[in-house]
Amino acid sequence: MRAMLLCAGLSTRLGTLGSERPKPMLPVCGYPILAYGITNLVAHGIRDIVINTHHRADVIEREIGDGERYGACVRYVHEPTILGTGGGLKHALPLLDPGGTDEPFLSCNGKLIFDLDVTALVAAYRAAGDILGMMVVRRVPDAKAWGAVQVVTDDRGPRIIDILGDGEHMFCGVHVTRPSVMARLPDGESDSIRQGYLPWLRAGERLAAYEHTDGYFAEHSTPERYLESNWALLDGARLRHPPGPLAGVDPAAHIHDSATLVGPLRIGAGALIGADITVGPNAIVGEGAEVHASIRDTVVWAGATVTASDAGPIVIA
Numbered sequence: 001m002r003a004m005l006l007c008a009g010l011s012t013r014l015g016t017l018g019s020e021r022p023k024p025m026l027p028v029c030g031y032p033i034l035a036y037g038i039t040n041l042v043a044h045g046i047r048d049i050v051i052n053t054h055h056r057a058d059v060i061e062r063e064i065g066d067g068e069r070y071g072a073c074v075r076y077v078h079e080p081t082i083l084g085t086g087g088g089l090k091h092a093l094p095l096l097d098p099g100g101t102d103e104p105f106l107s108c109n110g111k112l113i114f115d116l117d118v119t120a121l122v123a124a125y126r127a128a129g130d131i132l133g134m135m136v137v138r139r140v141p142d143a144k145a146w147g148a149v150q151v152v153t154d155d156r157g158p159r160i161i162d163i164l165g166d167g168e169h170m171f172c173g174v175h176v177t178r179p180s181v182m183a184r185l186p187d188g189e190s191d192s193i194r195q196g197y198l199p200w201l202r203a204g205e206r207l208a209a210y211e212h213t214d215g216y217f218a219e220h221s222t223p224e225r226y227l228e229s230n231w232a233l234l235d236g237a238r239l240r241h242p243p244g245p246l247a248g249v250d251p252a253a254h255i256h257d258s259a260t261l262v263g264p265l266r267i268g269a270g271a272l273i274g275a276d277i278t279v280g281p282n283a284i285v286g287e288g289a290e291v292h293a294s295i296r297d298t299v300v301w302a303g304a305t306v307t308a309s310d311a312g313p314i315v316i317a
Contacts, residue, residue, distance in 0.1 A: 001103065001122060002096050003046045005037050006173075007110035008054035008079045008088055013221050020316055022056045024110035025063065026226055027301055029233050030268045030286050033220055034064060035243040036113045042071045043241035044118035046106065050095045052088045054079045070243065085109075086190035089182045097179035107192070109173030113229060115215030115239050116174060124210050125176040128157060132200055133177030134208040135160060137169040138217065146170035147193075151209045158209040163198050172212060173219065215240070227313060230299050231282055234264045253285075268302065289315075 011018025017026060024034040034051075041049060049072050053060050057078055067074030077092045089096070089107055096105045104125060106118065116136065125134040137149050137160075150167030151158050163171070171193070185196050201207050216237050218229040233239060233246045245266070249255065252269035259273045262280035268287035273279055278294040285291055286302030293309045300306055300315045 001046055001105060002048040002050065003041050003106040003108060004050045004052070004089060004092055004096060005034060005108050005110040006052060006085060006088055007034065007060060008052040008082055009111070010055050010082070014223060014226070017223060017226070017314065017316065018055075020056075021059055022053075023220060025056070025059050026220055027284075027286055027299070028113060028220070028226070028230050029242075029246040029266050029284055030302070031243040032063060033113055034060065034110055035070065036239075037108055037110060038064070038067060038070045038072050038074070039243045040114070040116065040241045041106070041108075041118060044122075046118065047072045049074050050077060050092050051075070051110070052077050052079055052083075052092055054082050082189065084189045084191050086182065086185045086192035086196050087188055089192060090185050090187070090190070093179050093183060102178050102180045104176055104178050106176050107174065109219070111220050112173055113216065113218045113220075113233070113239070114172065114174065114212075115217070115241075116172075116212060117215070121174075121210050122176060124157070125208070128208045131206045131208045132181055132197060133175050134210050135197070136172040136174040136210050136212055138172055138212045139168050140170050143168050143170050149209070151211070156206075156208075158211060160197075160201065160207045160209050163193055163201065169209070169211070172217060223314065227299065230284055231297075234266060234282065234284060236264075250287075262296070 007024045011023040025032045075095055083091050147164045148167035149169040149171050150162040151169050152161055216239050220226045247264050247266050249267045250269040253267045253271045255273045256275040258275045260278040265280040265283045267285045270288040271285045272290040274292040282297045283295050285300045288303045289300045290305045292307050304315045304317050306315050
């Protein structure tokens with residue numbers, strides 16, 4: 001099975017953070033969000049991955065590369081004009097189905113860190129029979145704020161009967177479908193829900209649901225959510241297949257003897273912690289960053305420099 005990671009957004013809600021890096025490349029505990037998605041897919045045996053790009057495509061292609069470091073084979077499809085969640089998939093079908101065999105594929109939003117059992121999801125999809133696809137959903141108290149999904153269970157298992165209406169579940173940004181289904185979308189920009197699943201569902205076709213009930217889930221569309229995810233993973237939130245250590249001090253970091261470290265924290269390789277300062281709790285210092293003032297509740301991006309304790313919660317340069 002192949003997978004596509006959707007990464008062609010504009011990241012506008014992130015302000016300065018999004019102008020510096022595309023959302024899937026924001027560092028969480030020192031690793032790009034996209035790396036979390038790739039390592040989880042690889043852990044479940046999915047190594048052929050397609051990534052679509054638009055804003056700051058250079059950052060994604062430079063830092064993720066061909067995916068070899070993660071055990072993956074990554075290929076890219078660039079969108080000079082954003083095509084949306086449906087149009088992006090349709091545009092990438094030559095890479096997702098190169099042999100024209102209509103094998104199912106997995107579509108994942110690139111802004112997620114998601115402890116999803118992909119093996120169980122694929123097994124559930126294959127057992128569901130003749131369906132448009134299988135959407136991953138989770139029950140949340142504010143479902144309407146996310147676009148509510150209404151789920152019922154019949155003799156064939158959970159299925160979706162409405163989207164963007166009433167319901168107690170949210171769509172998690174992951175679904176399994178077939179190339180022939182996405183090929184039905186209109187050419188150009190389209191939404192896989194509004195122009196695809198929703199009208200097809202209302203025409204009587206079957207759309208299955210896979211309910212995610214256990215494990216970490218976070219999306220990173222705002223600076224607040226981005227920080228919350230850093231602190232949650234730093235504090236030990238469950239994640240079975242991270243791209244590397246999420247807490248602790250890398251052996252290649254340089255810590256002055258007079259510095260004080262207070263956990264939880266993460267200090268990356270080549271980072272420099274200066275004299276007579278305290279780092280932590282809740283401090284993440286990226287690779288090659290320098291910290292010359294005491295910090296807490298702060299994320300310092302790779303290569304950035306901190307010279308004052310009031311530098312702010314996110315230091316990017």
